[in-house]
Amino acid sequence: xxxxxxxxxxxxxxxxxTAVLDPxxxxxLATAAAYLxxxxxxxxxxxxxxxxxxxxxxxxxxxxxxxxxxxxAFGAHGVGTQWTLLASLAAGTAAASVAGAVxGVAxxxxxxxxxxxxxxxxxxAVPSVGTLAxxxxxxxQGLSVYLPPAPGWLGADxxxxxxQAIVALAAxxxxxxxxxxxxxxxxxxxxxxxxxxxxxxxxxxxxVARVRVLAFVVSAACAGLGGGVFAILxxxxxxxxFSLTLSLNLLLAIVVGGLGSLAGAVWGSLLLVxxxxxxxxxxxxxxxxxGAATRLAGNLPLAVFGLLLVIVMSAxxxxxxxxxxxxxxxVRGRRPGRHARRVETSTPDAEPDAxxxxxx
Amino acid sequence: xxxxxxxxxxxxxRGAVYAAFALALVLIWRGTRIVNFAQGVLAVATAYxxxxxxxxxxxxxxxxxxxxxxxxxxxALVERLVMxxxxxxxxxxxxxxALGLVLLAQGVxxxxxxxQYLPFPAPFxxxxxxxxxxxxxxxxxxxxxxxxxxxxVGLALLFTRTATGLRMRAAAFAxxxxxxxxxxxxxxxxxxxxxxxxxxxxxxMLVIPTGxxxxxxxxxxxxxxxxxxAVxGGLDSPAGAVxGGLxxxxVLxxxxxxxxxxxxxxxxxxxxxxxxxxxxTGLFSGTGARRV
Numbered sequence: 063x064x065x066x067x068x069x070x071x072x073x074x075x076x077x078x079x080t081a082v083l084d085p086x087x088x089x090x091l092a093t094a095a096a097y098l099x100x101x102x103x104x105x106x107x108x109x110x111x112x113x114x115x116x117x118x119x120x121x122x123x124x125x126x127x128x129x130x131x132x133x134x135a136f137g138a139h140g141v142g143t144q145w146t147l148l149a150s151l152a153a154g155t156a157a158a159s160v161a162g163a164v165x166g167v168a169x170x171x172x173x174x175x176x177x178x179x180x181x182x183x184x185x186x187a188v189p190s191v192g193t194l195a196x197x198x199x200x201x202x203q204g205l206s207v208y209l210p211p212a213p214g215w216l217g218a219d220x221x222x223x224x225x226q227a228i229v230a231l232a233a234x235x236x237x238x239x240x241x242x243x244x245x246x247x248x249x250x251x252x253x254x255x256x257x258x259x260x261x262x263x264x265x266x267x268x269x270v271a272r273v274r275v276l277a278f279v280v281s282a283a284c285a286g287l288g289g290g291v292f293a294i295l296x297x298x299x300x301x302x303x304f305s306l307t308l309s310l311n312l313l314l315a316i317v318v319g320g321l322g323s324l325a326g327a328v329w330g331s332l333l334l335v336x337x338x339x340x341x342x343x344x345x346x347x348x349x350x351x352x353g354a355a356t357r358l359a360g361n362l363p364l365a366v367f368g369l370l371l372v373i374v375m376s377a378x379x380x381x382x383x384x385x386x387x388x389x390x391x392x393v394r395g396r397r398p399g400r401h402a403r404r405v406e407t408s409t410p411d412a413e414p415d416a417x418x419x420x421x422x
Numbered sequence: 423x424x425x426x427x428x429x430x431x432x433x434x435x436r437g438a439v440y441a442a443f444a445l446a447l448v449l450i451w452r453g454t455r456i457v458n459f460a461q462g463v464l465a466v467a468t469a470y471x472x473x474x475x476x477x478x479x480x481x482x483x484x485x486x487x488x489x490x491x492x493x494x495x496x497x498a499l500v501e502r503l504v505m506x507x508x509x510x511x512x513x514x515x516x517x518x519x520a521l522g523l524v525l526l527a528q529g530v531x532x533x534x535x536x537x538q539y540l541p542f543p544a545p546f547x548x549x550x551x552x553x554x555x556x557x558x559x560x561x562x563x564x565x566x567x568x569x570x571x572x573x574x575v576g577l578a579l580l581f582t583r584t585a586t587g588l589r590m591r592a593a594a595f596a597x598x599x600x601x602x603x604x605x606x607x608x609x610x611x612x613x614x615x616x617x618x619x620x621x622x623x624x625x626x627m628l629v630i631p632t633g634x635x636x637x638x639x640x641x642x643x644x645x646x647x648x649x650x651x652a653v654x655g656g657l658d659s660p661a662g663a664v665x666g667g668l669x670x671x672x673v674l675x676x677x678x679x680x681x682x683x684x685x686x687x688x689x690x691x692x693x694x695x696x697x698x699x700x701x702x703t704g705l706f707s708g709t710g711a712r713r714v
Contacts, residue, residue, distance in 0.1 A: 112514070172698060179457065179649045190687040193684045194682075362529065364532065365526050367529070370522070371518065372522035376507040
């Protein structure tokens with residue numbers, strides 16, 4: 063119940079925020095929300111079920127192209143209500159889920175680097191479909207997306223970005239709510255059990271393969287919703303927007319935020335939007351020759367993302383949320399009363415095992 | 423028939439490079455149980471250095487030597503500074519760190535050189551010479567075959583005939599026992615990474631002239647092809663990597679030649695899926711029990 067109340071409060075606060083913010087901020091908020099749909103799905107897959115996917119950018123591409131095709135079909139038949147968005151997003155999510163099921167079935171038997179390698183190939187291969195099916199998908203140029211104008215109840219002078227932000231935030235909230243419930247459910251426990259010890263999970267009667275495939279499908283659906291929202295935000299889709307770099311950025315977001323933590327996915331998604339914007343503004347304040355400035359603006363975020371990924375993974379694998387949790391525990395631990403109990407539980411119980419360990 | 427012959431030779435030439443690159447992956451996998459996902463981008467970095475050196479000195483071979491030397495240094499640095507820190511962590515961490523290096527290197531290269539394709543010419547002619555009326559082999563193909571053959575003989579000699587090679591095999595096979603016997607396992611690991619990065623740099627120098635040019639992502643497709651080759655060979659077997667590399671090269675050459683080059687990435691995907699579903703341990707690996 064607390065989760066639903068929290069979601070309701072967040073929805074109202076964010077709706078109010080979209081009305082206050084200027085169009086540029088609204089668009090940034092919408093982009094972060096679109097990232098959040100995908101990163102939340104990825105963090106559940108990687109953090110809870112222990113499967114690393116580098117193919118989520120490709121799954122987003124599949125959904126984005128589906129949204130573009132269905133929206134344009136609606137546009138061609140003169141259907142211009144807002145409900146078309148809902149239908150297209152549902153179609154995109156479904157398409158990504160099907161693709162995710164296919165990858166998931168292939169992935170269910172694979173471990174660690176094999177799985178990462180397979181999904182890496184997915185990320186490299188899928189954008190080439192855009193070039194291959196040039197007649198339908200217009201190759202590297204991509205498709206533009208037909209979108210109906212913003213609904214009247216927003217007010218006649220409301221910028222379109224506000225409507226985009228509302229759509230993106232609604233999708234992200236839905237994803238967060240569903241995934242929050244899922245992580246707390248029996249299925250969430252099954253995923254964690256499979257992640258920690260497959261054999262033990264199987265012995266406990268958990269259908270390991272089914273859990274892994276289902277986790278992939280759920281995660282793919284979330285990535286698909288995020289990808290569909292991206293198509294609505296950019297109003298166009300092209301293979302270049304869904305390169306391997308996108309998949310790596312998603313990975314960065316969940317690692318920096320804290321693997322397996324939905325709150326961490328929020329931090330990561332904000333970082334994905336704010337850091338490029340910061341470096342862009344930074345590059346603009348420093349006077350550089352125009353060529354160097356564009357080179358810097360386009361690539362500095364990439365370098366910083368990579369550095370962050372390396373540093374966080376080797377120094378603080380828990381990410382931002384892990385550090386926050388530790389800080390929270392530290393603060394609570396200082397309160398009298400709790401302190402005594404914690405000392406009690408931390409008495410070394412490894413002692414009796416020591417001779418055994420030294421014998422082996 | 424002429425076209426088939428041409429594609430076969432082209433595929434073998436490509437496959438030789440994939441084999442070398444897959445060999446580098448196998449080297450690191452055997453030593454550390456890590457798949458070095460950063461290997462492609464490390465090779466690209468050394469190729470950029472070669473581009474700069476060749477531009478400054480006017481000599482292709484100066485650039486070539488610089489790339490190989492840079493490969494050695496980069497490999498050692500990556501192992502010492504980064505990979506050693508995650509060696510004891512869950513395997514996922516090493517993969518993620520390597521992918522972080524991919525982003526970092528792509529960003530840095532993009533900042534230094536820009537993201538347009540830079541021309542990267544081959545040292546020898548790439549037009550095929552005619553043998554008995556059939557255009558078959560180019561001088562560059564011969565150069566590729568010769569270099570890769572030399573590399574493989576060199577590696578085989580190193581691992582089977584020298585004390586260093588023996589130490590490296592011992593450290594990979596039984597690190598604790600080798601440590602007891604006085605092998606500096608840490609140092610052999612660094613050497614292994616340096617060697618693998620050298621091989622990767624060499625493969626990069628050989629394959630980039632046959633593509634669109636120099637670009638931070640120029641090795642992405644080569645990396646996934648070589649990974650597929652290594653998986654076909656079993657990830658554990660140097661001989662498997664060579665056979666896998668040649669097989670993947672042939673398949674991609676036929677697919678690209680008959681169906682158009684845009685379909686090669688999908689062919690890699692299909693090939694990898696088939697191999698992983700049919701024989702996940704590869705064609706050449708011994709049967710290994712999964713540790714519980």
